[in-house]
Amino acid sequence: MKKIQTKKLKSVNSNTLLATVDIGKNVLSGYARCPDRSEVKPFDFSNNLKGFSRFWNILIRTQRAYGLEQIILGFESTGAYAEPLMHFLKNKPVHLVQVNPMHTKRVKELCGNSPNKTDQKDPKVIADIIELGHGLTVIIPQGAAAELRRLTQARERAVKRRTALFNQLHDLVFISFPEFLQVMKDIKSKSAQYLLRHHPGPEDVMALGLESLAQVLKRISCGKLKLAKAQALFEAARSSVGIREGRLGLGLEIQAMLEAIEVCERFVKQLEAEMARHLEEIPYSRLLLSMKGIGPITVAGLIGEVADFTHFETQKELLKYAGLDLFEISSGKHRGQRRISKRGRPLLRKLLFFAALNTVRKGGIMHEPYQGHLQKGMPRIKALIAIARKLLGIMLALVRTQREYSHQQTQLAQAA
Incomplete structure (x- = not known):
């Protein structure tokens, strides 16, 4: 490149x-x-x-x-x-x-x-x-970096389509069997999707019978869903206020939604496999992967969006490229709040934000700096943005120095 x-x-x-x-x-x-x-x-x-x-x-x-x-x-x-x-x-x-x-x-x-x-x-x-x-x-971007950018963007679009499909599925189920959503809290779970695929309506659950329903739930959930869950679902089906008319169309559309979601999930897995394969072609990817809490999909996305970390000389350039550079609007005695410009790559900022969420958890590499920001009275969102900026600086420093991350080396960001 x-x-x-x-x-x-x-x-x-x-x-x-x-x-x-x-x-x-x-x-x-x-x-x-x-x-x-x-x-x-x-x-x-x-x-x-x-x-x-x-x-x-x-x-x-x-x-x-x-x-x-x-x-x-x-x-x-x-x-x-x-x-x-x-x-x-x-x-x-x-x-x-x-x-x-x-x-x-x-x-x-x-x-x-x-x-x-x-x-x-x-x-x-x-x-x-x-x-x-x-x-x-x-x-x-060229070579592996170009492939990673396209794969990352394709994955982002596929995930958005999947989310939209789940939202539409939620609306359809609420019309036909609203109590289902109260009992099966996560419509994205395998157990919930299995039931909607094979027993979508309250009358289907009733026809299955309590004993058979309990066996199905136990088998699909690998023993996680007990008899109490089956009883709750069965009672919900018995007293459901879901609509009775037009069920055929609702049932067909629910099945179509589930099939489309399955196609999206297969596509996302295929994209992630390709991202992991092309990531191995980037020599410095192992340095970024040495940061605990930042996985291969995130690293692949970051490299794809940045194109090549070695092209940047300073942390300031990279932050501006991501739209994470700070600005304020002040005049005279008025001092405005400092905010990020957001005039960069939005997907890069999103990936860094989720990386920050993973690393600020208890035991994470950014837990202590994050807690320090909170103790100073900084709002959670601003503290996470500060961590995202710090992570980007550390990544640039790791690439420039060709060193793997260690907890004692967080000052590397200052050298970037």
Whole structure:
């Protein structure tokens, strides 16, 4: 992977062709500016190989015509639509940078003192922002890190689909057999799903009989659910207030939900197996795994989101990349509260937050620092965010020093 860092771009020099792109789904708008302020007026090109080649050829011709040494190409952080162009350009002699869409929105009115927004105006605004030095270098993961990013994002989407399915299943069961949810507290458990698959309605439970129901529960739960649970469920079915009409449609939909949940769970397991396999290809993954309470799935997700820890020189850069950098709004005598910016990768912050939850438990590596924050009066959420920031700093320090974690080495974060 290229050695590139996520830091602010230095001022564009007199040998630089500054090119920008306003990203769209089907049509993109390109623009180029030379050091003498002459420019290639905004032009459209298609989001395909033919369009990319036309755009690149225009840049090369302009660079040669003005005798410029380098090309800096900037665009807004706009998600999936920019990725084909990024991967087309990653092996070209061009320096890719991105700008925050919020910056584009705020600088836009400076151009003509108007809030007017057009595809012809946006590329020029992006160029203005980059000239001011507010562009960030793009990190494009490659190899195992690229696979981990895609696998992590696929797992996140699959987990969200599974959660949505469970919520829909909960609603359907409440309509047909509301007492089921009161007796079987966790609808995600294997015992609850088995009963809903084979005996979804109160009349099905009644037809099974108390003795058979007790045997089924004991077998499915491996002896954890006793006779008392079977009796409670049987009595709930006998006095259920679930609707009597339209049960066929409800039953069919419940079965479909359960099948979809099973498909999601198989897919998540498949993704996790692939994540563990690709994680072994990352040399420094063992260093991160040496931190008690942070498992392979979390480490794989973190590496996928960061792309490569070795690309960052300081903890400050990495915190900003994650959106965990602090800011406050103060004026005069007013002092605002310090908060995290959230202008980074949201999934990276989520993974770090859950890692913090695991490590602050009693006996965890971050239990003492967490308790220290609480004793100072810090709210739980803010204390967990502070631990997440600390964990990220320790991870960077472990990678930089090539040392495994030990409880006495928490000061490594200060060296990052």
